[in-house]
Amino acid sequence: MEMGSVVGLGDVNFSTEPKTPTPTMIFPKIEPKLEPLDEFTPQSMNPNSNFSYNSCFRNTTTPQQQQLNATSSQTPSSIEAGVHSEYNRISELFQTAFAQSVQRDGDVEANEDLGCRAIVPVSNGSQVSNIVITRRKYEKRSSELVRVTDLKPEDVRYFRDLIRKTRMLYDSLRIFVNLEDENSQHLGSGRQTRARGDLKASQMMREHGLWLNRDKRTVGPIPGVLVGDLFLYRMELCVVGLHGTPQAGIDYLPANQSSNGEPIATSIIASGGYEDDEDAGDVIIYTGQGGQDKNSRQVVHQKLEGGNLALERSMYYGVEVRVIRGFKYVGSSSGKVYVYDGLYRITESWFDVGKSGFGVYKYKLVRIENQPDMGSAILRFAESLRTRPLEVRPMGYISLDISRKKENVPVFLFNDIDNERDPACYDYLLKTVFPPYVYQHVGNGSGCECTDGCGNGTNCFCAMKNGGQFAYDTNGILLRGKPIIFECGPHCSCPPTCSNRVSQKGVRNRFEVFRSRETDWGVRSLDLLQAGSFICEYTGVVLTQEQAQIFTMNGDSLIYPSHFAERWAEWGDLSRIDSNYARPAYPSIPPLDFAMDVSRMRNLACYMSHSSSPNVLVQPVLYDHNNVSFPHLMLFAMENIPPLRELSIDYGMPDDCTGKLAICN
Structure with a gap:
């Protein structure tokens, strides 16, 4: 099947004389712009495809490995023989996935000679961990930025079906995890914590190499994801590649992975978590990352680095960013929804004094014209129709x-x-x-x-x-x-x-x-x-x-x-x-x-x-x-x-x- 082209971002010109840079001020070190901890933890293209990638920034250095912390609680106890037998094999798979995630983060080591499945923390070499599992290296995110263009109708159908099947698998796994948790509590395991099927499902899909769009970092729309698509969990955004970080609000290519040493932002999540954010729909005043305490109050100044610098560089080079809005929503199993609202251009960037009296970086994002209606606006419209048609x-x-x-x-x-x-x-x-x-x-x-x-x-x-x-x-x-x-x-x-x-x-x-x-x-x-x-x-x-x-x-x-x-x-x-x-x-x-x-x-x-x-x-x-x-x-x-x-x-x-x-x- 012939496909369109995925082309390099030819409109990005690193040789252009830069605009007058915003003065860099020395402030305390910032932290990433994080979303609520509630949703946090821790590729494929059509093989017959002939469409091309427009490489915008080609990396010549080794990509920085991005590790996710395992947040799963201990593995649920096995279900009694004969009860819910259809799910026993799935339970074993989740045990294996969890063990791999814990081992990967250095908490345990594997001893393949022993038949024990116990997970034992390593303490100064005095204890031995016994897990019947081999270490597996995760596929690292690509550092090559590309923009997908010229997709033919059959390409659009292919990628939409790929996204659809991936999301179905994610939801099925999530539901099975939650069911297993309910069953183990019913059978008296004593564990009364809330099931985190969203985290475990994404972890298992990552173990099997089923996260999408890892081989390229896509600027602009993700093939197969439509404006208005709705997600109930943050990790699902990572699974389909719409937003590649499990908690940070700004997803960007770090400077040490970029060929010219400058970071580039590709997507943001606007959830109103910063007091200086302003959201008018087609226009967003987005506050940079960092400087907040655990109560979401600004307590230190922000610095022009990391995601903040990436947004400023995206504005300079004219690189559009994907905007996902996250907010509480009655009727969602997670209590929240994340809606893809399309592409925005960053038109202004400035340093300002925020409401709490500390310095913050602000960015004006304007929605690109001729896109489908925003999913978040449709949600609000439907809500009003239900009561006042x-x-x-x-x-x-x-x-x-x-x-x-x-x-x-x-x-x-x-x-x-x-x-x-x-x-x-x-x-x-x-x-x-x-x-x-x-x-x-x-x-x-x-x-x-x-x-x-x-x-x-x-x-x-x-x-x-x-x-x-x-x-x-x-x-x-x-x-x-x-x-x-x-x-x-x-x-x-x-x-x-x-x-x-x-x-x-x-x-x-x-x-x-x-x-x-x-x-x-x-x-x-x-x-x-x-x-x-x-x-x-x-x-x-x-x-x-x-x-x-x-x-x-x-x-x-x-x-x-x-x-x-x-x-x-x-x-x-x-x-x-x-x-x-x-x-x-x-x-x-x-x-x-x-x-x-x-x-x-x-x-x-x-x-x-x-x-x-x-x-x-x-x-x-x-x-x-x-x-x-x-x-x-x-x-x-x-x-x-x-x-x-x-x-x-x-x-x-x-x-x-x-x-x-x-x-x-």
Whole structure:
């Protein structure tokens, strides 16, 4: 596949006479501009690619090794045999990754001759550490600055899919770590600390060389990362290469790695952590790093060095920087979000007296024109829509609830393009309608008898049908896609609060069906949809083959579940981490040999558009009957989906002529 070019930054000219430099003042040594400790710890390109790199600064010296400190607590105790057996192998992998990180930082040494797995601190040579593990050197970050240009459409799709798969793996690992921590606490390990799956997942991916964009330092946009992409954890920014430092707010190429001995900044995180910061959206007054105490108060003067000097040099050479905004957000599992808001140019730099009376360096950043809307602005806009839709957008709403109160929350219908109001003309179908014979032989004895709740699923009949464990964590997040999932249902003795009742509870987020120039009709959420979270059911009236033939002749709109791509297999796929990983094959179901009529009754799912790189997967689920040939089609988020981003499904069979699907859309 031919690709575009990744070219050197030809607009950077080191021979140009420099501007009058800002006077260097002698102040106490600064510390890096750090983000909250809450998120702190401690490459690949398409092999067929022919696109070029524009090298802006070529390094002739050895890159400085950047070590990350291990912050993980002790390894969780192993889970009892037979309980949560599906996760035991993953647990072993996390133990190994943690041991490697501790060993790497010099806390322990390896003795491969002993079979002990204990981690023992080294103390003046008097103690011996025993870890069955070999030392592994991490891939160092490149010191070569490049800018990616001229990407062809197929290149854009390739890199977007690479980012998508990397983020799915990160989220899957993070969820598994948190689950293991919950299980070890449940089994009485005595450890009551908060699970840090975000840190352990990133550490494991780094151990396996799965961090992206390590072979080049990219100036400007990262291929595959879109303006508005949303991240819940700082370490995920490092994994995809959007911001390369786990805690510092300024990411830059150090002077000792630069060919001309000058540092260059490539990205910043603006989180309002400095009292002199000012953020007006398109214009940011960004305070330099250093001089703060643990309470974020400025207590000493800043110096023009490190990240501060890097920002000044980026301004001088006209090098744009990526801006990521971080702030608290209700609905995020971490309590915060980090949103990529695009590229900014540094237009001014000056030394000033800050609010606390100490000297600080300030930088004026102006957003480059003709970029998509800022993700942080869209988040604020969506928040206002949730509570004041008619005040915020007085024109365009056809209905404030096309479900007519059938759903738990309203489903908006919006069209500001033309007079079409098609979705308001159909009956809203809350759940799929199956033929009566599907419910035969369903009754007492077909469900579990866990009167006090299903707990960890050890003796739960529904857990046994799932292969010995439940499909969700305690927050209702899908752990791993399967051919089919059995939830507890109306014939079970467990209470409605059972953690194995997730998809049957209906819609919990606020959605909007909207008119789109690109996809006719589309669906977007007004809430943040976390990766692995339930969205809604894809509903319709189930037809037999004979009935489907008659309906097709009448020109009615039919959906064939067998055509849906099996994207469920991608969620929880740990094959790049675990060489023994096998795609789930149990519980198995026969081919879905039926059709669904959505011509007269449907729900919001029918308006989701098709994509070969979807952000929504279809997961078969059973809960109200036991006929595996007729499962409910439940939709789950494949990634963290920001508010107002269109939802898409891989229908599997788009029309070759129009590129659109021959369904109700």
